[in-house]
Amino acid sequence: MKPKSQIVHLPVYKPGKPIEEVKRELGLSEVIKLASNENPYGSSKLVHDVIQKELAHLSLYPDGSAGELTADLAAHLGVQKDQIIFGAGSDEVIALIARAFLIHGDETIMADQTFSVYKSNADIEGAVSIEVPLVNGTHDLEGMLSKVTARTKIIWVCNPNNPTGTIITHDELVSFMDRVPSDVMVVLDEAYYEYVTDESYPETVPMLQQYNNLVILRTFSKIYGLASLRIGYGVGQPEVISLINQVREPFNTTRFGQIAARAALRDQDFVKACRDKNREGITYLQAEFDRLGLHYFPSQGNFVLVHIGKPAAEMFDALLRQGIIIRPGFQVYPDYIRVSVGTPEQNEAFVKALEHALNPERSEV
Ligand SMILES: Cc1ncc(COP(=O)(O)O)c(C=O)c1O
Structure with a gap:
């Protein structure tokens, strides 16, 4: 074979x-x-209650488009429903983005020590990962910009970065986004968004109105405590989300994951x-x-x-x-x-x- x-x-x-x-x-x-x-x-007590009730529906397929959860999350974030895609963890959203956008020979830029799933998915699609050294454990956005070529498709920025925990600030992100070519996607992985207490950390959802090439990733696995239920999401422009949706498996998130995420959102x-x-x-x-x-x-x-x-x-x-x-x-x-x-x-x-x-x-x- x-x-x-x-x-x-x-x-x-x-x-x-x-x-x-x-x-x-x-x-x-x-x-x-x-x-x-x-x-x-x-996780929230509200989650435990809905999971109990959901046991009665084990034999049913989930809603492939996660409609109710999408509506709840859109209201929570202040975006339109067609700006959201769910995955079996944000891991899957990363894989879907790579599947939808990367082909052999494309270049994709990331930090040299960051969440390993960006590179493994780029490798699977035959794309070339350009790894830019962190500076003091922090993304070197200038260094990343300097690596952009005509072949660059995606830049991955993990904020806070796993494993260093460092952040890039609002001002640093804006200055970076202003200079990234508009046809290069920037994936901003905010798996730890809800944990951040530093006030210089960017509030990125409003930035989607300005930057069409921005996709934000978040998850219910970390602060919401639902790692075992595998549910994470991406937020971006409807056209981009629609393309990612086209390569998604029909039932990629579970009824448990969807119902638990809805309950978890209610318990801020x-x-x-x-x-x-x-x-x-x-x-x-x-x-x-x-x-x-x-x-x-x-x-x-x-x-x-x-x-x-x-x-x-x-x-x-x-x-x-x-x-x-x-x-x-x-x-x-x-x-x-x-x-x-x-x-x-x-x-x-x-x-x-x-x-x-x-x-x-x-x-x-
Ligand atoms: C930076 C980062 N992104 C994404 C993920 C994936 O999380 P999940 O697939 O559980 O949503 C993790 C998990 O550790 C992570 O650290």
């Missing part, structure tokens, strides 16, 4: 290690997973409470890293990338043995680990385990 040549050496995506696997392998009863930027507070108190608790967690972790003399990037997400001064894989193992799962394996930052913000108890357990791993003879477990 003859697979597409560009996928033959594509690695399979490695997600954070599942809790059950770690418990089984190490014989641990308590395991804390701070590896996949999940919401440690779960839950969102605010999670944002506040996350900010306290970030403040706590950053203060502890300061105390331990560890460099970190100032994060506006629900995770922090911290320098541990040894190969991240070693630290991963040392923490795993203490029942804590974090995320190692960032090519540009081989001696950093990414830790998701947990509950206060989880954060304290992580810091204790980290201290022990850094200084086994000096600290108690």
Whole structure:
């Protein structure tokens, strides 16, 4: 058989290690997973109620166009319904954009250390990824602009950036958008939008009126706590959304995902409470890293990338043995680990385990 040549050496995506696997392998009863930027507070109670009721409809296909959810979200965002597309997570929206817009030999620009799904989807379509080094963990928008050629189709900007947690500001984004050629799509991935507390962070939905080439991605997986239900979305011009819709599978999101997202949207108190608790967690972790003399990037997400001064894989193992799962394996930052913000108890357990791993003879477990 003859697979597409560009996928033959594509690695399979490695997600954070599942809790059950770690418990089984190490014989641990308590395991804390701070590896996949999940919401440690779960999801809104309103979601649990609607999920119970939805069990009666397991045999029915979902509404392929997610009509009711689209109407709710359009009202929530202040956009038209035909400006929204849903995917099985924003992961799928990324794949759909690549499928709709990229062909062999196209160029697509992204940071050298960012969410890996942009590059893997560009690879699948045979496009060339131009990776622009981050500067101090932040997107180098000028550097990205300087790489635009006649072949450039898409620029991916992850804001806040995963894994560094850094943001680009409103002014930086406007200055960038003003200079990107209008036929080059800018995909602004705002998976962590709801967590941001920095006032210089751009409010991008109103910018859609000015920039026809802007597509915004958000998700219900992070602050809304619905990662297992796989529902995320893109917002853009109707013409662009329509093209992406043309390559979408008919029933790409589930009834559970749609109904849960509708309920989750109604509970903005839950969102605010999670944002506040996350900010306290970030403040706590950053203060502890300061105390331990560890460099970190100032994060506006629900995770922090911290320098541990040894190969991240070693630290991963040392923490795993203490029942804590974090995320190692960032090519540009081989001696950093990414830790998701947990509950206060989880954060304290992580810091204790980290201290022990850094200084086994000096600290108690
Ligand atoms: C920056 C970024 N974008 C998109 C996603 C995909 O999220 P989902 O497919 O669950 O919506 C993630 C998940 O970690 C992410 O970090």
